[in-house]
Amino acid sequence: MKKGYVDVVLGLQWGDEGKGRIVHYLSRKYSLIVRFQGGANAGHTVYVRGKKNVLHLLPTGILHNNTKVAIAPGVALDPEVLAREIEFLEQEGIEVKGRYFIDLRTPIVFPFHKKEDGLFEQEGGVGSTKRGIAPCYRDVYARFAVRAGDILDKRHFENALNRQIDFNNMLLEHFNEPKLNKDEIFAWFEKYKWTFEDALGDVSLMLKDEIEKGGAVLMEGAQGTLLDIFYGTYPYVTSSHTIAGGVLSSAGLGPFHVRRVYGVFKSYLTRVGKGPFPTELDDDIGETLRRVGNEYGATTGRKRRVGWLDLPLLRYAIWINGVTHPVMTKLDVLDGFKEVKAAISYNLDGKIYETLSPTTYFLEKATPLYETFGNFYGIKAAKTRDEFSDGVKRYLNKIEDYIGLKIYKISKGKEDRLI
Ligand code: IMP
Numbered sequence: 001m002k003k004g005y006v007d008v009v010l011g012l013q014w015g016d017e018g019k020g021r022i023v024h025y026l027s028r029k030y031s032l033i034v035r036f037q038g039g040a041n042a043g044h045t046v047y048v049r050g051k052k053n054v055l056h057l058l059p060t061g062i063l064h065n066n067t068k069v070a071i072a073p074g075v076a077l078d079p080e081v082l083a084r085e086i087e088f089l090e091q092e093g094i095e096v097k098g099r100y101f102i103d104l105r106t107p108i109v110f111p112f113h114k115k116e117d118g119l120f121e122q123e124g125g126v127g128s129t130k131r132g133i134a135p136c137y138r139d140v141y142a143r144f145a146v147r148a149g150d151i152l153d154k155r156h157f158e159n160a161l162n163r164q165i166d167f168n169n170m171l172l173e174h175f176n177e178p179k180l181n182k183d184e185i186f187a188w189f190e191k192y193k194w195t196f197e198d199a200l201g202d203v204s205l206m207l208k209d210e211i212e213k214g215g216a217v218l219m220e221g222a223q224g225t226l227l228d229i230f231y232g233t234y235p236y237v238t239s240s241h242t243i244a245g246g247v248l249s250s251a252g253l254g255p256f257h258v259r260r261v262y263g264v265f266k267s268y269l270t271r272v273g274k275g276p277f278p279t280e281l282d283d284d285i286g287e288t289l290r291r292v293g294n295e296y297g298a299t300t301g302r303k304r305r306v307g308w309l310d311l312p313l314l315r316y317a318i319w320i321n322g323v324t325h326p327v328m329t330k331l332d333v334l335d336g337f338k339e340v341k342a343a344i345s346y347n348l349d350g351k352i353y354e355t356l357s358p359t360t361y362f363l364e365k366a367t368p369l370y371e372t373f374g375n376f377y378g379i380k381a382a383k384t385r386d387e388f389s390d391g392v393k394r395y396l397n398k399i400e401d402y403i404g405l406k407i408y409k410i411s412k413g414k415e416d417r418l419i
């Protein structure tokens with residue numbers, strides 16, 4: 001019997017690596033594509049027939065008409081955002097109903113979560129997207145969350161939501177905010193529950209069926225490794241497991257079904273929100289990278305912080321995820337640069353580190369040491385890697401040596417072929 005398999009695609013940096021583009025490229029091969037973490041904090045920009053699409057919740061695989069998509073329990077589901085997304089896609093002529101499934105165990109993001117996210121930010125947060133992500137996962141771990149499948153039992157659902165509202169009222173009181181109006185919250189829920197009530201399912205069992213019948217499944221990551229709740233630059237992280245390990249717990253899957261882990265990284269580095277960023281550029285070069293790379297948040301429109309590629313951090317991310325297939329994006333942004341740098345180690349108090357354990361306090365204090373690569377030209381025109389200028393080739397070789405893996409594909413340009 002032919003057995004199916006699961007591939008994973010995720011980000012190796014602080015998000016915005018261009019995963020949407022890569023998923024779109026890979027997705028034709030898969031019968032099922034699953035989001036396993038994060039929520040509407042994600043913004044996946046994809047271009048289809050020259051038209052820009054930004055998806056926040058549904059896996060970008062939805063853009064292929066013959067793929068099924070699913071949302072696993074590790075996702076924080078905002079049904080209001082989902083409603084807008086479904087309506088937008090249907091206007092674009094993409095069939096959505098009947099093609100997307102939502103796990104019964106998926107927690108719901110309520111309007112009060114978004115409000116609290118904003119309140120915590122005012123008190124000095126981490127620069128969150130204010131999509132209610134941390135408050136929603138907090139309720140999950142405090143065991144106060146309402147989950148999508150709760151609607152199957154009216155009494156259970158009402159009890160759960162009442163408890164969750166009471167719990168959140170304690171917090172709002174701390175902020176001197178008015179108490180939540182229960183009727184309004186129940187009404188909001190009634191208004192949007194159509195987005196998941198006909199789509200409820202068990203993602204783990206969907207995977208079982210798919211694998212048993214020889215199908216191919218893609219797990220689509222959001223955010224990036226350095227934003228992982230455990231392994232990222234805590235506390236400047238998001239509240240979910242963005243790394244490959246998160247796939248298994250979110251989707252209810254054993255490790256041996258995973259075939260490939262595609263790790264996506266940009267040819268330089270960006271970050272949105274607060275937190276350490278050793279190779280950050282505050283100068284004209286940074287401004288150029290931001291402008292040419294169009295580095296503005298897909299969800300919040302914020303200016304992304306930009307800097308050079310950080311090889312110790314990249315190697316760390318490759319290890320944490322067990323990446324088998326590294327994919328580089330946006331190499332075209334470096335076209336025309338006379339000089340490109342990459343951090344190869346750090347100096348802290350006169351000692352040199354190539355650390356595989358980059359804690360936040362280390363990254364805040366360490367000074368990166370760079371290798372410089374000259375003359376980046378002809379990138380956009382090149383059809384193969386052989387056609388790159390010497391500087392580009394040296395850059396790619398250095399990266400491959402450093403991470404100990406061949407770069408599987410390089411993307412350069414929005415709709416160009418990957419090489
Ligand atoms: P939250 O996920 O909205 O709580 O935000 C926590 C941190 O993660 C902030 O620094 C955000 O800017 C960052 N973040 C969350 N989602 C994304 C994303 O999709 N791309 C890039 N950064 C993100």
Ligand code: MG
Pocket residue numbers: 015016042043044045298299
């Ligand atoms: Mg993004």
